[in-house]
Every structure is written in structure tokens, then in C-alpha cells.
Amino acid sequence: MRWLSAVLVAVALTAVSAAPADAKKKPKPPNPCKVLLPADLETIFEQPWRHGVPQLGGACTFQRPSGVSVPNIVVSLIVEQKRSPKKAKQAFARSEKATRSIVDQIEPTKGLGQRGYLTTIIGADVLSFWVRRYLVEVRVDRVDRPQEAYHDQILAIGSIVEARLLPPPPTTTSTTRRPRKQAR
Numbered sequence: 001m002r003w004l005s006a007v008l009v010a011v012a013l014t015a016v017s018a019a020p021a022d023a024k025k026k027p028k029p030p031n032p033c034k035v036l037l038p039a040d041l042e043t044i045f046e047q048p049w050r051h052g053v054p055q056l057g058g059a060c061t062f063q064r065p066s067g068v069s070v071p072n073i074v075v076s077l078i079v080e081q082k083r084s085p086k087k088a089k090q091a092f093a094r095s096e097k098a099t100r101s102i103v104d105q106i107e108p109t110k111g112l113g114q115r116g117y118l119t120t121i122i123g124a125d126v127l128s129f130w131v132r133r134y135l136v137e138v139r140v141d142r143v144d145r146p147q148e149a150y151h152d153q154i155l156a157i158g159s160i161v162e163a164r165l166l167p168p169p170p171t172t173t174s175t176t177r178r179p180r181k182q183a184r
Contacts, residue, residue, distance in 0.1 A: 077161065125140045
């Protein structure tokens with residue numbers, strides 16, 4: 001029986017090592033629970049927040065701690081990674097078209113991603129935008145007070161998310177030139 005398990009392990013190791021070394025792996029999409037942090041939400045809403053809880057489908061949901069006396073708000077973030085910026089643009093266009101077919105008002109968001117919009121759907125503010133190869137959706141569900149709007153807060157969340165999805169700016173090294181020797 002031991003030899004059988006040894007053979008199976010050897011076969012499994014051989015199969016794994018036989019995979020081409022240069023096989024391209026699909027890059028792992030960013031974790032939305034690390035792209036947005038409770039500290040970010042505490043600054044924006046001036047209220048305490050719990051750590052994000054991963055949800056099915058790659059979303060992350062942030063909730064208020066229990067026992068607080070301020071309105072209950074739930075913030076959700078979805079970051080979907082496409083193969084290329086072109087694929088992200090196409091997917092965003094389809095999503096925007098579908099949203100326009102069910103919602104009366106869509107407010108374009110200038111300066112956030114390559115393109116984006118903000119809308120209200122059944123007691124929730126929804127911000128959607130695409131930046132490079134990422135599709136982003138931020139929802140602020142207004143559980144206790146559906147009539148309130150969190151326009152400025154959701155745009156602030158979008159700005160933080162966009163900044164974290166973009167690569168850091170290149171570091172510039174200052175090159176000091178030595179003065180030229182003057183010809184004599």
C-alpha cells in the first residue's frame with residue numbers, strides 16, 4: 001500500500017513538473033478588501049467601520065460596527081480585471097448601456113477613470129467606472145435612510161480606489177550636471 005501512494009505522488013510530481021515553464025498565468029485580480037480600507041471609509045464618512053468581508057463574485061462589503069448610533073450604511077466594492085484596456089472598455093460600454101435601459105438619470109463622472117457614471121438604484125448610490133483594465137463598481141447602500149444621498153463620499157471612495165489601481169508614478173532621479181570646463 002505504501003508503494004502505491006509513493007507511485008501516485010511521483011506521478012503527480014512528474015505531471016506538475018512537465019507543465020511548460022513559460023506557460024502564462026492569468027494575473028490575479030486585486031483584492032477589493034485591500035484596495036479600500038476601513039480607515040479610508042472612517043475618514044470619508046467620519047464614522048467607524050469594520051474590516052471588509054469578501055463576498056462571492058469578488059466583491060468586498062464594509063459595514064458599520066454593531067451598536068453605533070449613526071445611520072446604517074453598507075459600502076460594497078467590486079474590482080473586475082479584464083485581459084486588456086480594450087476589453088475593459090467594451091465591457092464597461094455594455095454595462096453602461098444596460099444601466100441606461102433601467103435607470104432614468106446617470107451622472108457622468110469627469111476625472112475619474114477613463115469613463116464613469118454615478119446613479120441611484122433603489123436606495124443605493126452606485127458609482128461605476130473603468131480605469132486601464134479594471135472595471136470598478138462602488139455601492140453605498142443607505143439601509144436606514146434611503147432618501148439620503150452620499151454623492152461626495154462615493155466620489156471620494158472612487159478616487160481612492162482609482163489611485164490604488166494605477167501603477168505608482170515613475171521615480172525621478174535628479175541628475176546634477178557638472179559644469180563644463182571652459183576651453184582656454
